[in-house]
Amino acid sequence: MVKHAKPKGFYDTFERKSSQGGPxxxxxxxxxxxxxxxxxxxxxxxxxxxxIKDRTVFLxxxxxxxxxxYYFDTGNIQCSHGRAPAVGTGVIRSLDDAVVISYQGDGxxxxxxxxxIVHAANRGENMAVFFVNNAIYGMTGGQxxxxxxxxxxxxxxxxxxxxxxxxxxxxxxxxxxxxxxPAFIERTSLSNAAGxxxxxxxxRKALTNQVERRGxxxxxxxxxxxxxWKLTPIQSRIWIKDNMETIFQVKRFxxxxxxxxxxxxxxxxxxxxxxxxxxxxHGEEARKGENLETECRVKIAGxxxxxxxxxxxxxxNTAIGEGLEATWLPSYGPEMRGGTANASVVIxxxxxxxxxxxxxxxxxxxxxxxxxxxxxxxxTGGLIVVNSSLINRKVRRxxxxxxxxxxxxxxxxxxxLKGANVVMLSLYLLEKGVPGIQTLKTVIxxxxxxxxxxxxxxxxxxxxxxxxxS
Amino acid sequence: MRKVLIKGNDAIVRGAxxxxxxxxxxxxxxxxxxxxxxxxxxxxxxxxxxxxxxxxTSAINMIYGAASTGARVMTASSGxxxxxxxxxxxxxxxxxxxxxxxxxxxxGPGLGNIWPEQSDYNMCCKGGGHGSFxxxxxxxxxxxxxxxxxxxxxxxxxxxxxxxxxxxxAYVGQMMEPVGFPSAVRHGxxxxxxxxxxxxxxxxxxxxxxxxxxxxxxxxxxxxEKYARAARDLTDWDEIETEDAEFLLIxxxxxxxxxxxxxxxxxxxxxxxxxxxxKTLFPFPSERIAELAGQVNLMAVAELNNGMMAQDVELAVxxxxxxxxxxxxxGMVPSADELASRVREDFNG
Numbered sequence: 001m002v003k004h005a006k007p008k009g010f011y012d013t014f015e016r017k018s019s020q021g022g023p024x025x026x027x028x029x030x031x032x033x034x035x036x037x038x039x040x041x042x043x044x045x046x047x048x049x050x051x052i053k054d055r056t057v058f059l060x061x062x063x064x065x066x067x068x069x070y071y072f073d074t075g076n077i078q079c080s081h082g083r084a085p086a087v088g089t090g091v092i093r094s095l096d097d098a099v100v101i102s103y104q105g106d107g108x109x110x111x112x113x114x115x116x117i118v119h120a121a122n123r124g125e126n127m128a129v130f131f132v133n134n135a136i137y138g139m140t141g142g143q144x145x146x147x148x149x150x151x152x153x154x155x156x157x158x159x160x161x162x163x164x165x166x167x168x169x170x171x172x173x174x175x176x177x178x179x180x181x182p183a184f185i186e187r188t189s190l191s192n193a194a195g196x197x198x199x200x201x202x203x204r205k206a207l208t209n210q211v212e213r214r215g216x217x218x219x220x221x222x223x224x225x226x227x228x229w230k231l232t233p234i235q236s237r238i239w240i241k242d243n244m245e246t247i248f249q250v251k252r253f254x255x256x257x258x259x260x261x262x263x264x265x266x267x268x269x270x271x272x273x274x275x276x277x278x279x280x281x282h283g284e285e286a287r288k289g290e291n292l293e294t295e296c297r298v299k300i301a302g303x304x305x306x307x308x309x310x311x312x313x314x315x316x317n318t319a320i321g322e323g324l325e326a327t328w329l330p331s332y333g334p335e336m337r338g339g340t341a342n343a344s345v346v347i348x349x350x351x352x353x354x355x356x357x358x359x360x361x362x363x364x365x366x367x368x369x370x371x372x373x374x375x376x377x378x379x380t381g382g383l384i385v386v387n388s389s390l391i392n393r394k395v396r397r398x399x400x401x402x403x404x405x406x407x408x409x410x411x412x413x414x415x416x417l418k419g420a421n422v423v424m425l426s427l428y429l430l431e432k433g434v435p436g437i438q439t440l441k442t443v444i445x446x447x448x449x450x451x452x453x454x455x456x457x458x459x460x461x462x463x464x465x466x467x468x469x470s
Numbered sequence: 471m472r473k474v475l476i477k478g479n480d481a482i483v484r485g486a487x488x489x490x491x492x493x494x495x496x497x498x499x500x501x502x503x504x505x506x507x508x509x510x511x512x513x514x515x516x517x518x519x520x521x522x523x524x525x526x527t528s529a530i531n532m533i534y535g536a537a538s539t540g541a542r543v544m545t546a547s548s549g550x551x552x553x554x555x556x557x558x559x560x561x562x563x564x565x566x567x568x569x570x571x572x573x574x575x576x577x578g579p580g581l582g583n584i585w586p587e588q589s590d591y592n593m594c595c596k597g598g599g600h601g602s603f604x605x606x607x608x609x610x611x612x613x614x615x616x617x618x619x620x621x622x623x624x625x626x627x628x629x630x631x632x633x634x635x636x637x638x639x640a641y642v643g644q645m646m647e648p649v650g651f652p653s654a655v656r657h658g659x660x661x662x663x664x665x666x667x668x669x670x671x672x673x674x675x676x677x678x679x680x681x682x683x684x685x686x687x688x689x690x691x692x693x694x695e696k697y698a699r700a701a702r703d704l705t706d707w708d709e710i711e712t713e714d715a716e717f718l719l720i721x722x723x724x725x726x727x728x729x730x731x732x733x734x735x736x737x738x739x740x741x742x743x744x745x746x747x748x749k750t751l752f753p754f755p756s757e758r759i760a761e762l763a764g765q766v767n768l769m770a771v772a773e774l775n776n777g778m779m780a781q782d783v784e785l786a787v788x789x790x791x792x793x794x795x796x797x798x799x800x801g802m803v804p805s806a807d808e809l810a811s812r813v814r815e816d817f818n819g
Contacts, residue, residue, distance in 0.1 A: 020681040054669040057539075060677075069675055075665035077538045078677035080561045083531035086523065090535025090543070091665075093519045094493060098539075098667030116531070119524040268517035271655040277516055278484045280651035283474035313646065317475050320648045328475070328646035353731030355645050355724075358805035 033233025082113020585801020
């Protein structure tokens with residue numbers, strides 16, 4: 001039976017209400033005949049009967065029930081318009097044992113918050129959603145709701161809702177029933193005492209599901225708004241029966257009575273395990289390397305797939321391995337797809353200022369388009385290494401040093417064409433001296449993820465050394 | 471300290487986990503997606519929570535929910551996504567919830583492109599959403615600072631019950647640099663105001679609605695006092711060659727890196743140019759800039775937007791010094807030479 005005394009799920013007196021300037025602290029802010037009072041009472045009673053007040057986190061929406069936190073003696077979170085299911089997702093992902101209640105009206109849930117409710121339902125979030133559908137916006141003054149019936153007059157459909165203009169009423173229970181995620185979906189009605197009792201059962205079912213971790217439970221309640229509808233409380237109950245229940249079918253859509261939902265979380269790592277996962281104690285011990293004559297600003301350029309990015313990373317790691325500072329900056333975007341890609345590496349014996357390389361001291365040109373577009377940018381006295389396997393022409397400038405090397409052919413000869421970038425990088429190091437080729441040999445085993453490729457890469461370094469010596 | 475070569479975006483994820491982050495709610499967007507991807511891997515494997523939301527609007531509200539439970543929460547996005555989060559930022563500020571948000575800036579307005587700009591400055595530093603609120607805004611300029619700021623951000627957010635925005639850009643996010651990690655893992659403490667779904671926190675309410683005018687006014691005044699306290703305690707910046715500077719460059723993030731190279735070139739040519747680099751954009755180092763206005767002849771603010779930080783500089787100097795604006799858009803990042811030649815023109819002009 002519905003008890004007539006105030007259930008213990010409510011505060012004894014509503015101090016939060018009176019502290020906001022309201023005169024009374026014994027009554028709610030709801031209008032006479034409003035359905036919210038009934039639904040609140042059914043929930044409060046269940047919270048008490050199930051002994052779950054401490055565990056419950058109650059989410060208040062925006063709408064007439066924005067002040068639900070005045071009344072429920074639980075943890076309370078007031079949410080922005082329509083977002084309560086997302087807020088509840090955050091809560092339940094943090095508090096494994098909480099009973100999360102999202103209490104929402106039709107503007108909140110079926111209008112502005114459709115994305116949030118659909119996706120929370122689809123994920124099957126452990127929460128009970130009580131959706132009070134009264135076919136109108138109450139708080140803001142009786143405007144059109146997504147669930148307003150065709151022909152129904154509201155302050156923003158003064159001539160009645162017209163399908164050709166506003167579309168028809170939205171059926172949220174049916175929509176959510178199309179998803180696999182929810183465990184429980186039922187639509188009930190407050191049109192009469194029997195309906196209230198059915199609603200009571202549905203509310204208790206949804207909350208039981210939370211205690212048992214059954215998953216997402218949704219109760220849509222057809223509810224009166226006498227003030228918004230301009231009817232008496234009794235007329236309003238009849239209006240639900242005659243008008244709403246014919247459009248919104250009262251029924252249980254789903255009741256998945258088995259199974260329970262886990263958190264989907266892996267075991268929590270302790271501090272040391274976390275540091276190991278992050279590799280935060282790995283890496284090179286910082287030390288001061290030798291001084292460089294000048295900062296090296298290197299551009300490595302080629303086709304996407306020629307390994308220019310990873311050659312840049314190897315170069316930066318080699319510099320760091322010698323106690324130098326280095327930055328690596330990729331050129332990304334559409335150029336990555338088949339066109340030319342390039343990596344900018346700056347090596348310095350001081351902290352690097354700008355990582356942007358507009359005037360490289362060295363250009364490592366892996367293909368023709370790269371040489372064409374970047375040749376002129378190299379500084380006077382700079383270095384260009386040309387992949388003569390793929391670039392037929394000579395460098396046009398005579399104020400830079402040029403090395404021609406068939407790096408692709410050399411890599412192919414070693415049976416690993418993809419290693420042309422390592423040959424190119426090795427030649428650069430051999431030309432410059434600092435950072436040194438010996439450091440690269442120690443960096444390769446640490447940097448290359450596929451361990452079976454370490455040997456062939458070291459072989460390519462050796463091939464580069466032989467080429468350089470000749 | 472051992473150092474590893476990693477991308478700024480990866481450095482953020484690692485710094486955050488070491489800083490005690492337990493929850494990441496994200497939505498992919500270039501050039502910030504690597505942060506979500508890194509978090510999906512490392513938060514999940516370490517038994518923390520990563521969830522990809524259906525939108526940035528939902529992500530920020532998941533943050534609102536988890537922050538309400540006292541968790542150390544974060545997300546990462548770029549301008550178009552952060553714009554969608556502004557509603558949530560306002561609610562977080564009103565309810566005084568701590569959170570950490572990374573904005574890897576791209577070029578705008580609209581869909582813009584994925585190259586670096588610094589045009590989210592006003593959106594992030596001036597609050598962004600409705601109401602008189604601010605976020606604390608940190609501006610890293612290196613991989614090391616990406617880790618260090620992310621590591622510290624959660625303590626700051628908790629201490630001030632505010633959102634901390636790490637405002638970075640596509641270059642600092644994509645750039646790889648050697649980064650060393652803090653050795654201690656931080657953890658958030660239980661919060662007296664949070665909702666834990668237990669008896670002792672049952673009376674707690676997370677809310678930003680205050681119906682009576684005086685109560686709402688009091689909340690606002692309290693927030694402003696908090697911002698003033700943050701200004702006293704958190705304002706941070708770096709200076710290079712300012713002692714005898716006659717010309718002051720001001721820049722943050724990637725632009726400050728370019729500016730530091732430009733300053734060293736200009737000094738080699740005998741020009742007394744210095745650089746001030748704000749590490750916090752809110753609170754802004756206004757007092758120090760006002761002081762320097764009495765020393766230098768000219769200031770110039772170099773930034774990848776239409777002069778947003780320059781406005782804060784102008785406010786700080788109050789006409790005490792001429793402030794030039796060097797602006798770039800669309801992902802164009804100046805070379806050090808280009809910036810140096812702008813300075814040279816104004817220095818001699």
